[in-house]
Amino acid sequence: MTAAPEESLLELRFPASPDRMAMVRPSVRSAARYCGFDESATHDIVLAVGEACQNVIVHAYTTQQTGEIVLDIRRRADGIVLRVTDFAASIDIDAVKPRDLDDLRPGGLGTHFIRELMDSADFLPGPDGVGNVLQMTKKMEVTK
């Protein structure tokens, strides 16, 4: 099976810092609308990217003073692809699991949100074997 053709929409590189996310979200929102997603799906895509970046900021870079995130947004004929790349130590993918929602406690919801909001969310090897890439896709709902 050949990979679906992708059109590059946007690539953002920014410090993995909470105060940058308010700048990133409008770009993601614009890209999702550009692809033709409705407002509800656009909100979901923005939230998923926010959670993915938050995981990088809080978990991937915990032992490092500084780090960057690269957000690559691409359009496919049937939807959108978003890749969140960090340059921190490789994470243990098996340890990235959503928590039991019945366990009421603050935190631990981000991974659950990403899986609920997107059609796929997969970790890929980092570029040149460094860091982590979370690739998320969402397909356009076809109106019948």
Added chain:
Amino acid sequence: MTDSIREEQGRLVVELDGEIDLDRAPQVRRLLLDGIKHGKDLLVDLSQVNYIDSSGIASLVEALQNASKGGISLGLVAVSPEALRVFQLARLDKVFAIHADMESALAAAS
């Protein structure tokens, strides 16, 4: 961001607005935990919140747990569609008391 806190009919009303993300969640958390210290039932108006993520939700969950420990209630009021979507994703829409508007929230027995 113009979060406000006021007293109304014996309850403490906290109005949050804008985007509650990892950057802002600590301020919201502090506002709510300080509010709980007053010992009055809390109503949190989310009508003007157009974005909330897991860190914002975490602040509200922590506040709810602290309120419960202190024997006071914490209800959500006029939750915006964007925020409600996130509460539903977290399956917290059944954990928090959610009131349609301030009038019904104030009328409800705590």
